[in-house]
Amino acid sequence: MQQQDRRTFINSLTLITGSLMLPSGFLFAAAKKSTYKIAVIDLMILKRQKLSALPLAKEIGADGLEIDMGGLGNRDTFDNKLADPVIRQQYLNTAKELGIEFCSLAMTGFYAQSFATRPTYRKMVQDCLDTMRQMNIKVAFLPLGVQGDLVKNPELRKPIVERLKVVGKMARKAGVVIGIETSLAAKGEADLLKEINCKSIKSYFNFSNAIKNGRDLNEELRILGRKNIIQIHATNEDGVWLENDPKIDLVKVKQTLDEMGWNGWLVVERSRDAKQPTNVKYNFSANTAYLKQIFQAT
Secondary structure: OOHHHHHHHHHHHHHHHHHHOOOOOHHHHHHOOOOEEEEEEOOOOOOOOOOOHHHHHHHHOOOEEEEEOOOOOOOOOOOOHHHOHHHHHHHHHHHHHHOOEEEEEEOHHHHOOOOOOOOOHHHHHHHHHHHHHHHOOOEEEEEOOOOOOOOOOHHHHHHHHHHHHHHHHHHHHHOOEEEEEOOOOHHHHHHHHHHHOOOOEEEEEEHHHHHHOOOOHHHHHHHHOHHHEEEEEOOOOOEOOHHHOOOOOHHHHHHHHHHHOOOEEEEEOOOOEOOOOOOHHHHHHHHHHHHHHHHOOO
């Protein structure tokens, strides 16, 4: 046997022998690696419901795009251009050509509008669900926003829970998940999800919610748990890029998510450099590249 072949044989034998001594289930656990994909938001790259958001997302280096449902204002529902089958097909064709996925469909109009009191909330959500079905998008983003802040307005909890139970049934029927963003700490949000008691309503976790309120980000993730988190807005407030932000240790965050066994989309929302806040390519390319460096390194 030649020296190199002999060395290969010995190394292989050592690996096999060592694996036989490992605890049961270890090999399966080691083989099951967490996978992460990185997306940007059309609204935040200044391309709300614009087809040009797709090539820009590709140029930025993202794997996917969170699309917005359009403005809301005093309308009965969102100003959704994707309801037009011609525009919708252009999106689908362009995404396929560029290799860009649609990670979620966002109802960001509820950041400023009240989910708890809007009389046409069912129509709004149904329009979102219809678009999701037509575009094969499996996650919707629903922020409870300023008027739905359950820390400042705890009296809204009952109507919000009641409405989330309703839209949860709608989402379950559509075969999708609605991810909500609240102002609550992880324990409070987990309790809220338990009260809603619907597997089609989960948390769309936002790193900045924990950080700006002085909570331990990694502990918050653990408290909320893998099964409660559907997607993550993986940035902090504006000021500096993620790689320069002393308030967040993404290496540690990845370790936490790996240990939790969480897989999914990390969506870049903010973390723009204060010196050039409107320079989209400059900011989002940097944050996307850094997230990929940390979460997609082989």
